[in-house]
Amino acid sequence: MTPVIIGLVALAAISLGLRTTSVWASPAVPPLARLAMSMVVGALLTGALLQLCESYGVFELGLGLLLSLSPVGVFDLLKWWFRWRSRRQPG
Secondary structure, eight states, X not given: OOHHHHHHHHHXXXXXXXXXXXXXXXXXXXXXXXXXXHHHHHHHHHHHHHHHHXXXXXXXXXXXXXXXXXXXXXXXXXXXXXXXXXXXXXX
């Protein structure tokens, strides 16, 4: 895979992870810990999805689904960053 594809799949993984951990983690979890946890969870979900698609012989379909999700990853990262920044600044 080219670096661009890898970057887009990573954005999709982060998006999946951030959305999944937002359900599990309480607001008391520090934002950097939430981001790290999201990256791990997103990588596991993405890897499982790609393995499942590979086993059914539709790897390109799974890759296409993840690539279509990657723009949402940019939005989710920006949303996380703004929330982290507002938590750091008092008042």
